[in-house]
Amino acid sequence: MGTTAVMERPAPGGMAKTRRRRVMGLGTLLAVLVAAAALSLAVGARALSPAEVWHGLFGAPTSDQRLTEIRLIVETVRVPRTVLAIVAGIALGVGGALIQGFTRNPIADTGLLGVNTGASFAVVSVIAVFGFSDPFQYVWFAFLGAAVAGVVVFGLASIGRGAGNPLTLALAGQGITVFLMAMTTAVALSNQASLNALRFWNAGSVAGVGFDVIWPVTAFIAVGLVLALTTLPSLNLLNLGDDVARGLGVNIALSRTVGITAITLLAGAATAACGPIAFLGLMVAHVARHLTGPDYRWLVPCAGLLGAVVLLVCDIIGRLVVRPGELDAGVVVALLGAPFFAVLVWRGKFRSA
Amino acid sequence: MNVTEVKPTLPPGVRLGRVSFFWRPWLVGVSLLLAAAAFLVFCVSIGVGDFPIGLPQVIRTLIGRGEQVDEFVIMDLRMPRALAGLVVGIALGVSGAITQSIARNPLASPDVLGITTGASAVAVFLVTVSGGAAAAVTDTVGLSAAALAGGLGTGLLVYFLAWRRGIDGFRLILIGISVSAVMEAITTWLLVTADIRDVAQAQAWLVGSLDDRSWDEVQVALWGTLVLLVVVAAVAFQFKPMHFGDDVAAGLGVRYAAVRAVLLLCAVLLAGVAVSAAGPVPFVALVAPQVAMRLARCPTPPMLASGLVGALLLIGSDLVARAVLPVSLPVGVVTAAIGGPFLVYLLVRANLR
Numbered sequence: 001m002g003t004t005a006v007m008e009r010p011a012p013g014g015m016a017k018t019r020r021r022r023v024m025g026l027g028t029l030l031a032v033l034v035a036a037a038a039l040s041l042a043v044g045a046r047a048l049s050p051a052e053v054w055h056g057l058f059g060a061p062t063s064d065q066r067l068t069e070i071r072l073i074v075e076t077v078r079v080p081r082t083v084l085a086i087v088a089g090i091a092l093g094v095g096g097a098l099i100q101g102f103t104r105n106p107i108a109d110t111g112l113l114g115v116n117t118g119a120s121f122a123v124v125s126v127i128a129v130f131g132f133s134d135p136f137q138y139v140w141f142a143f144l145g146a147a148v149a150g151v152v153v154f155g156l157a158s159i160g161r162g163a164g165n166p167l168t169l170a171l172a173g174q175g176i177t178v179f180l181m182a183m184t185t186a187v188a189l190s191n192q193a194s195l196n197a198l199r200f201w202n203a204g205s206v207a208g209v210g211f212d213v214i215w216p217v218t219a220f221i222a223v224g225l226v227l228a229l230t231t232l233p234s235l236n237l238l239n240l241g242d243d244v245a246r247g248l249g250v251n252i253a254l255s256r257t258v259g260i261t262a263i264t265l266l267a268g269a270a271t272a273a274c275g276p277i278a279f280l281g282l283m284v285a286h287v288a289r290h291l292t293g294p295d296y297r298w299l300v301p302c303a304g305l306l307g308a309v310v311l312l313v314c315d316i317i318g319r320l321v322v323r324p325g326e327l328d329a330g331v332v333v334a335l336l337g338a339p340f341f342a343v344l345v346w347r348g349k350f351r352s353a
Numbered sequence: 354m355n356v357t358e359v360k361p362t363l364p365p366g367v368r369l370g371r372v373s374f375f376w377r378p379w380l381v382g383v384s385l386l387l388a389a390a391a392f393l394v395f396c397v398s399i400g401v402g403d404f405p406i407g408l409p410q411v412i413r414t415l416i417g418r419g420e421q422v423d424e425f426v427i428m429d430l431r432m433p434r435a436l437a438g439l440v441v442g443i444a445l446g447v448s449g450a451i452t453q454s455i456a457r458n459p460l461a462s463p464d465v466l467g468i469t470t471g472a473s474a475v476a477v478f479l480v481t482v483s484g485g486a487a488a489a490v491t492d493t494v495g496l497s498a499a500a501l502a503g504g505l506g507t508g509l510l511v512y513f514l515a516w517r518r519g520i521d522g523f524r525l526i527l528i529g530i531s532v533s534a535v536m537e538a539i540t541t542w543l544l545v546t547a548d549i550r551d552v553a554q555a556q557a558w559l560v561g562s563l564d565d566r567s568w569d570e571v572q573v574a575l576w577g578t579l580v581l582l583v584v585v586a587a588v589a590f591q592f593k594p595m596h597f598g599d600d601v602a603a604g605l606g607v608r609y610a611a612v613r614a615v616l617l618l619c620a621v622l623l624a625g626v627a628v629s630a631a632g633p634v635p636f637v638a639l640v641a642p643q644v645a646m647r648l649a650r651c652p653t654p655p656m657l658a659s660g661l662v663g664a665l666l667l668i669g670s671d672l673v674a675r676a677v678l679p680v681s682l683p684v685g686v687v688t689a690a691i692g693g694p695f696l697v698y699l700l701v702r703a704n705l706r
Binding site: 105106107108112156157159160161167168170171172174175176177178179181182183185186188189190192195196199200202203278279282286327328330331333334335337338339341342345346348350 | 524526535547682688689706
């Protein structure tokens, strides 16, 4: 991703072939995502047939006890978690690709700007201070904590001559993350209610959140996505180095500000709704780069779709492995995704550039 | 990809027979100052407690000319803890400097090489799972030893998983992040399913602590660190040219594959030694090299100075935790709370210049 990124393997057959491969790849991912979404509606503690899912989605109200029950399951449990998995997956995938681009660091993850620890700190704090017990009460505090952390990190990295340069940004993010982690632990160790909430919060999950939370979260993520898409052309140039980008007419400060705002919105909103889901953004950014090449205009949409597919599939798997209980999607992403990713790394699929 | 932005400004060189090195007066001066500061804080730390001992008496006792009662309090009660802090700090600082230098990435740290997370997963398992094999292990080998075995096992697993026709810094870090993600997911899940009373104990262990260190534990760490530092010192001279990249290093006749493999193995083992003495103290290895680099005005993390910063950070935090803070907090929380902001301060100050 550094200055060598543009030197990546030219595809045999030139640009037309590359473009065809990218379009095919995105199309395939989209098809997989639709299939996974359908599966997500049918699978769970109670397996449903396609006809039953159809009725649950579009059926008219009936007096039939069984059908009413099915409608209830589909409408109040499966549809929300499916939508959230897709939305949060897209947000974390796009966020992961962007943070690696803007920090020029291939081991940056969506938590780097402090959004995960900012959210965690907010959660343990409001529980310690106000004694909230219901997750719905602290979703917005979590989002606020994430956003404040992101703003503080970017502000600190932009002081003076910094202008949010990649290295300063990464290290400032790391420093603030460290500090917030310490504060979170300090609060949790002195308050048992906080500690109890923190352990459940840390296992990122897409379940148990209603549309009253999902819609506003989706709105924030939509804004983040629009901002993200506007930065992609300049992000390509930024990765040629600041001097080259400046010479080609990129407004570096503006581009970075918009980019970091997008990352904060995307990762912050996803984290507020699900809790911290680590590793997903880092992983799909690398896989997407391998699939599309270094052009961020293709890499970022691909990372978003991959993020949605991985999070959704992991949520489905989590519902199946320890029935009647469930494994949280965030835990499954790490348990299954990480070994898969490690194999790809070992086989030399990813270059450091 | 080169994110550390090496600027090969060349200070005057010195040649003594076969050994040659750069003469960096600033680095030497800063290292001496750091060593003096670390020694001073070490002595103050030994003097602080329920039975206060003045600084002159502490130094007199250390050179073997103190009162008998002072000697007992210092040598038998306080020395193990202070020495543990010193050794852990040095081990983590040097380990971090090696990892960041070889990966040429300031976000690379032993924290993501699997040692810390592996040790944590084993410890949390033993704390939260009652009865059966877990109890047997805890009773026979003890929690610390079992955690250390888990950490070293994970660290070596990462090392050998990343081995493919030699070891490569970037591949090692990516594999390390993957394996760490799995271990963290296991830890998270264990905490979710555990009894809340065990969670507090596990959480306290997870941030590292210097409480109740015995001479035996400290001695193992002390000798282990000494031996590893000798090995690092022996190969570090070979390592210098590697900052210019593999090709230049090869051109200069460095057998860089071998040097890199030995140094990275030392980094893994040093992190393991630190875990054996204090548990998984987070972030010291990440923050100390970056702070040392900026204090000493070096283009890459200086190994000795990084170790000294680590020692100063750990002993100082332990002192603050025992003497200043109203509530008792594990040393790992304090190191993070001090180290993170200090790194950010250095970044901001550099940008304002």
